Amino acid sequence: MAPLDLLDLDVPLGDDERQIRSVVRRLVDERVRPYVADWYAEGRVPARELAVEFGALGLLGMHLTGYGCAGASATAYGLACLELEAGDSGVRSLVSVQGSLAMYAIWRYGSEEQKQRWLPAMAAGEAIGCFGLTEPDHGSDPASMATRARRDGTDWLLTGGKMWITNAPVADLAVIWARTEDRVRGFVVPMDTPGVTAREIRNKMSLRASATGEIVLADVRLPADAVLPDAAGLGAPLSCLTEARFGIVWGALGAARDCLHATLDYAVEREQFGRPIAGFQLTQAKLADMAVELQKGYLLAVHLGRLAEAGRLRPEQVSVGKLNNVREALAIARQCRTILGANGISGEYPVMRHANNLESVLTYEGTSEIHQLIVGQRLTGLSAFA
Ligand code: TGC
Ligand code: FAD
Numbered sequence: 001m002a003p004l005d006l007l008d009l010d011v012p013l014g015d016d017e018r019q020i021r022s023v024v025r026r027l028v029d030e031r032v033r034p035y036v037a038d039w040y041a042e043g044r045v046p047a048r049e050l051a052v053e054f055g056a057l058g059l060l061g062m063h064l065t066g067y068g069c070a071g072a073s074a075t076a077y078g079l080a081c082l083e084l085e086a087g088d089s090g091v092r093s094l095v096s097v098q099g100s101l102a103m104y105a106i107w108r109y110g111s112e113e114q115k116q117r118w119l120p121a122m123a124a125g126e127a128i129g130c131f132g133l134t135e136p137d138h139g140s141d142p143a144s145m146a147t148r149a150r151r152d153g154t155d156w157l158l159t160g161g162k163m164w165i166t167n168a169p170v171a172d173l174a175v176i177w178a179r180t181e182d183r184v185r186g187f188v189v190p191m192d193t194p195g196v197t198a199r200e201i202r203n204k205m206s207l208r209a210s211a212t213g214e215i216v217l218a219d220v221r222l223p224a225d226a227v228l229p230d231a232a233g234l235g236a237p238l239s240c241l242t243e244a245r246f247g248i249v250w251g252a253l254g255a256a257r258d259c260l261h262a263t264l265d266y267a268v269e270r271e272q273f274g275r276p277i278a279g280f281q282l283t284q285a286k287l288a289d290m291a292v293e294l295q296k297g298y299l300l301a302v303h304l305g306r307l308a309e310a311g312r313l314r315p316e317q318v319s320v321g322k323l324n325n326v327r328e329a330l331a332i333a334r335q336c337r338t339i340l341g342a343n344g345i346s347g348e349y350p351v352m353r354h355a356n357n358l359e360s361v362l363t364y365e366g367t368s369e370i371h372q373l374i375v376g377q378r379l380t381g382l383s384a385f386a
Helices: 014-031 036-042 045-056 074-087 091-110 111-124 235-269 281-309 315-339 341-345 351-363 368-380
Strands: 130-131 148-150 154-166 173-179 182-191 196-200 211-224
Touching: 014 074, 014 235, 014 315, 014 351, 036 091, 045 130, 045 351, 074 091, 074 281, 091 130, 091 148, 091 154, 091 182, 091 235, 091 351, 130 211, 130 351, 148 173, 148 368, 154 173, 173 211, 182 211, 182 235, 182 281, 196 351, 235 315, 235 351, 281 315, 315 341, 315 368, 341 351
Parallel strands: 130 173
Antiparallel strands: 148 154, 154 211, 173 182, 196 211
């Protein structure tokens, strides 16, 4: 975190964790930072190239074991997410969706055959996955999904559609969640299966360095072994979300840190009324408050990481982290923008890009309201969802 590290936050980290962080930070400095403003402006990301490079470094499915995955600690995975998102939330999303959603679903719920077929290629970045839960009419409430899977002999027929799916336009496979006669089940769907189409969603004002798409499923015929055998019920996709939300708890801090770095540099250099704006008390109050929030968010993330490593992390604890860290990261990004004045809205600085990205991060993987309700349910024992 240095030079924003007021609390010696590295103390609880192991050598391997610091090393992974350094490697990812260097990768982001070399392969993301110099180009990302252009990708963002042009609304594109070289997903395939990046996936292969990330795969070579073991970043894809890095917290999973076997099948070519690195088997890193939860904290190491979190640190990698932080560094990736310091580059851009879209780049972290590419890695989250691949590792925590698509690969995790297959790793946790797939057959041995499915794992052998997909996971090594996905870990290497040679196959890109996406995760289709959200639908045009069902976002926060996936239990109401309209996508259906029905039996036709031994085959499955999939009908419906998924919306806002990260990586869909560039994916080789999708993990699609659909309602069968009795419960929600997951299917591994190669994107070249007849009846599957993916359309890129254009004109996004946020997460522009990320490919987002709509998937249409028109009577898609799948063999019997396309179903994830161990995924039965909505708990299966929701458990995948817990994995990805954990990465976001960390990632959001990276975007905030990058904003604060840029802003500190700027405030020290920029002079008004004959002195650096960093010397004004009002600016220092903003900087101090933001640095304090960043440190608190980091301590929370490390705590959740250690709970995960002890096998004790509960979904509502991840909600505490996602709710707090994304909300605070967005507040930091917006506050940083004020310190940059007019330059705050310029693409020459990363601040507005991060702020815009964090608007998506606030919404995806469970909106902040949904996480408030999850925490509220835990506190009161009462569900306020419906
Ligand atoms: P509910 O009755 O509460 O739960 C159904 C079953 O699931 C279990 N469960 C979980 N298990 C693991 N992890 C979790 N986080 C879980 N949450 C619930 C639960 O125990 C139950 O099990 P069982 O055995 O009793 O059946 O379900 P509900 O229908 O009332 O919904 C609860 C709610 C609203 C919290 C849930 O639907 C929700 O989280 N909604 C938000 C949807 C969401 O986050 N979508 C994200 C889509 S993916 C995405 O956005 C990717 S963005 C790209 C990127 O990550 O970078
Ligand atoms: P809605 O559910 O319609 O919510 C709209 C508003 O109503 C929100 O403020 C919400 O908090 C509020 N609200 C809803 N229900 C309640 C309630 N019970 N009480 C109080 N307030 C409520 N999905 C995937 O499956 N895979 C992906 O890869 C993926 N990638 C994404 C990438 C991007 C860039 C974005 C923006 C979204 C992505 N999503 C993905 C979808 C994302 O998960 C959903 O947008 C999110 O879950 C919210 O659903 P919604 O947009 O339909 O909003």
